[in-house]
Amino acid sequence: xxxxxxxxxxxxxxxxxxxxxxxxxxxxxxxxxxxxxxxxxxxxxxxxxxxxxxxxxxxxxxxxxxxxxxxxxxxxxxxxxxxxxxxxxxxxxxxxxxxxxxxxxxxxxxxxxxxxxxxxxxxxxxxxxxxxxxxxxxxxxxxxxxxxxxxxxxxxxxxxxxxxxxxxxxxxxxxxxxxxxxxxxxxxxxxxxxxxxxxxxxxxxxxxxxxxxxxxxxxxxx
Numbered sequence: 001x002x003x004x005x006x007x008x009x010x011x012x013x014x015x016x017x018x019x020x021x022x023x024x025x026x027x028x029x030x031x032x033x034x035x036x037x038x039x040x041x042x043x044x045x046x047x048x049x050x051x052x053x054x055x056x057x058x059x060x061x062x063x064x065x066x067x068x069x070x071x072x073x074x075x076x077x078x079x080x081x082x083x084x085x086x087x088x089x090x091x092x093x094x095x096x097x098x099x100x101x102x103x104x105x106x107x108x109x110x111x112x113x114x115x116x117x118x119x120x121x122x123x124x125x126x127x128x129x130x131x132x133x134x135x136x137x138x139x140x141x142x143x144x145x146x147x148x149x150x151x152x153x154x155x156x157x158x159x160x161x162x163x164x165x166x167x168x169x170x171x172x173x174x175x176x177x178x179x180x181x182x183x184x185x186x187x188x189x190x191x192x193x194x195x196x197x198x199x200x201x202x203x204x205x206x207x208x209x210x211x212x213x214x215x216x217x218x219x220x221x222x
Contacts, residue, residue: 026054034058038067060148065124079106079126079146083115091115093144106144109151114138118164120173122193127154129175130161137162137180141191157198159187174201 026033037059040048049056058064080103083091091113094103114131121127126144130137139157144150157175164178176188190201 026052034063034067038064038071038073062124062147065147077146079121079144081113081119083113106149107151109142109144111140111142111151111153114140116163118161118166118175118178120166120168122168122173127173127191129166129173130157130164130178132162137178154191155196155198157189157191158200159189 028036037045037048037055045059049059078096080094080096081091082094090108093106093108095106096102097104112133114128114133117131118129119126120129125146128142128144130139130141132138133140137160139160141154141156143152143154145152159179161175161178162180164175166173166175168174171193173191173193174188175191179187188201189198191198
């Protein structure tokens, strides 16, 4: 009976050591935990998030992103949007992990994902601009926050666009083309992320004629 009791106590002790709540990490000062986790690579942070909800919340916070940026610990991360042009299956979003070349799925938006949209990476996320929903050109704009992998809808453009061209200049997103009407060249727009507003803009012909291709693969650092 004595040996059985000792063995039971040992098992309880092992469970306490292995318990995430008793690992001691979250009992340290907040800044110390934040700075320690910020030094861990993104590929390993996914495994660390499994330890506890508290750690998962901290890893996906804006403070973690800002801390890593201040430390110069930004890593390249490739986001991929997969889907067929005329397929009915919803588009899928993934992160390409170079270690093992694996595609890790991320949550889908609660609203329809447009096909033939324009993708722009800026700051901590990806802007999905225009496109086609059930064969109808849309002016919808959505945003994927790459820190928390959450979606939100932004103010729509003034014009519906599909396969539009877009570029960044002075912290603003310029979009042109892709309209169904014959005067699409006359309908360029600019989006200001700070004020969350769209406005008309005049783009010189040399800039408008400098065509660039838009792909469903976006590279983001963070």
